[in-house]
Amino acid sequence: MTSAPLQAIRGTRDIWGTEIRLWQYLEQHARDILGRANYQEIRTPIFEATELFQRGIGEGTDIVSKEMYTFTDRGERSLTLRPEGTAGVVRSLIEHKRLSQGVQRCWYQGAMFRYERPQAGRQRQFHQLGVEVFGSDDPRIDVEVMAVALEFLQALEIPNLTLELNSVGDPADRQRYKAALVEYLTPYAADLDPDSQVRLTKNPLRILDSKDPATQAILRTAPQLPQYLGKAAQQHFEQVQQGLQALGLAYELNPRLVRGLDYYTRTAFEITTQDLGAQSAVGGGGRYDHLVEELGGTATPAVGWAMGLERLVVLLQKQGEPPAPELDIYIVSQGAGTATLSLQISQMLRAHGLRVEMDVSQSSLGKQIKRADKLGSKACVIVGETEVTTRQIPVKWLATGVQELVAFPSGFSDPALWRTKFRQATSMLR
RNA sequence: GCGGCCGUAGCCAAGUGGUUAAGGCAGAGGAUUGUGGCUCCUCUAUGCGCGGGUUCGAAUCCCGUCGGUCGCCCCA
The missing domain is CATH 3.40.50.800 (Anticodon-binding domain)
Incomplete structure (x- = not known):
């Protein structure tokens, strides 16, 4: 009797041969461009206390509620393979007291883990490149962070990318908007798709990016988030846009753009493509001015983004393969x-x-x-x-x-x- | 977690119940014992993801399972 052949675990894969050259190419550009912006690389552990992610990402999110690789170690500690990079970086900066040392510009790259059904450009072990900047709520930082992301993608010569921009406001703004949205949607509850009906009570903002046509039709006349911004958030949003314009960076306002993680405030953005099938997001990020205090640090504004490297590799593969280094x-x-x-x-x-x-x-x-x-x-x-x-x-x-x-x-x-x-x-x- | 399609060698692939599972590429050896690109010859799956079942007989039909892929959900 023969047993099943040993193989890589579902959702994980080996990277080798011609593909590895794309990864090296990509990593090289990341180091170059982020280095030129004087961002400092940071490498945090691949697993952390489960609590870090529960508090950081939010109990209500899909990531925390059903996608984490959580296990108990021999010391009875609950640990989790990191599902994203931001929480660990924040933990690290708090732990090393770096947040009182002025503006901190960081970048990281590495494996992340989410228990999801594998699909093109989506693995259970996948890789993200990300940047985080702490200690400034200056809109110029939001702009810088987006500019660096676009610079990186331009260096890779990836075509057909769109920068989508929104502001999700400060927490109070979002509360007011959430209430208005629920009020608007409740009469239509029966016409919403089943998922959105559930979200109406659990997480109304997520209804905004439903793909269901009926839901989308209802949303067409719904109140829009940017109209609910407070004065400060409003001004910040305008300055971010002015900054992007000053740099000649094209963007599209998308008032329906809300992001999956609870911690975002004000600026939210995504870089999207039509070339990836069901997966449109190449990267995304935004501002998270309250995450640090949420995790026990002194209140520190922050902004960052993450990109899915598998997705970039898929896009690079469409451009052809880089030549193999020649043997002398x-x-x-x-x-x-x-x-x-x-x-x-x-x-x-x-x-x-x-x-x-x-x-x-x-x-x-x-x-x-x-x-x-x-x-x-x-x-x-x-x-x-x-x-x-x-x-x-x-x-x-x-x-x-x-x-x-x-x-x-x-x-x-x-x-x-x-x-x-x-x-x-x-x-x-x- | 749900649904569609798929799974034959390192890669591409023919084969849809009946003798030893085509072919191409790649690889190894040889023609050519110290000199490449062309050509020719030989070899490379007791086995068709894995397990079970139906049958005289299964890569082929059935069930399960694992994996891939596309979509949903969600996200990078």
Whole structure:
């Protein structure tokens, strides 16, 4: 009897081969662009006390109520694999007393976990890139944070993205709006889709982004959130928009945009695309001026966003694959005494910054050179028994077939010589 | 958690009840014992996601299960 083959857990996946290059490309751009904005990377633990997420994200949210990977460890503590990045970062800054040290600009990247049905661009273990800025309620920070997000996506050359913007106001504004919305919707309760009927009592704001056509029709004449903003939130919202305009950043106001997590205040935004099937959000974020005190820190305004990296990778894949890094030298060898020589040569060439692979098969030289060719190596170093005594090692340039002799070790220890050789070899092809 | 479709080698795939499961790509070996790209030959699934059932006989039909995919919910 054979057992089921071992495989990656549902909703998790291996990233390798050509795909890993997209991830590296993406991470490289993230470091570049966030570094240029002088954001500091932070790496927080992948699991935290369950309570952190319950308090931070909100008991009523889907994430907390049904999507968390929660377990009890051997010390009887309730722990949870982080379903998002913000709570852990906030915990960390409170714990290390960084919130009294002026404005803190952070970014993070890493695996998050949510127990959901896997779908295109949605995994149970997925990766987010995020930024969080603490200690300022200046609208310029909201703008900066969005600008950095767009800059990053532009650097990746991802097309067809829309920045959707709204303000969800301060908590009191939202309360007034919620009441008005419920009042408006209650007479239509029977005509709403079943999910929205439930939300009418539990979480009315979420009715706003229902996809149900009947519900959408009812919402068309519903009161709109931005009309309920208090003076402060109103002014903030206007300044955010002015800032975006000043930078020439296009955005679309979406008065129905509310976000899934309870902690957002004022600015809320999403970056969306039509190229991802059912998943339209590439990233989203906003301001959360009360989360820090919610989690026990001194009241500190904050704003941030997160992007789903799997989704970015899906979009990047549509643009084609990045070229594989080219192999410079393939070292083939055969016969007595060639093992040591090939080892030494490969190490010397690597030290010059060349990409080098050493063939360790017992195949004929012909086979080995064939492999050099298939791997796309620019050159091939051929080490046979004769070379062990002559110390004159053939280097064959595969594109031209030209072969030259290089003295060992002197010829292999000179980095400038190899730079020249590669320059010549490339120019001969032109 | 709910619904549709799907699951044959590393990849792409033919096969829809009947002898040893096509073919292509990739991989290994050889023709070519120290020199690549072309060509030719050989090899690479006692097994069709896994488990059970129906049948003289199952990749093929049935049930379950695991996984994938698309959509719903929700979200990044």
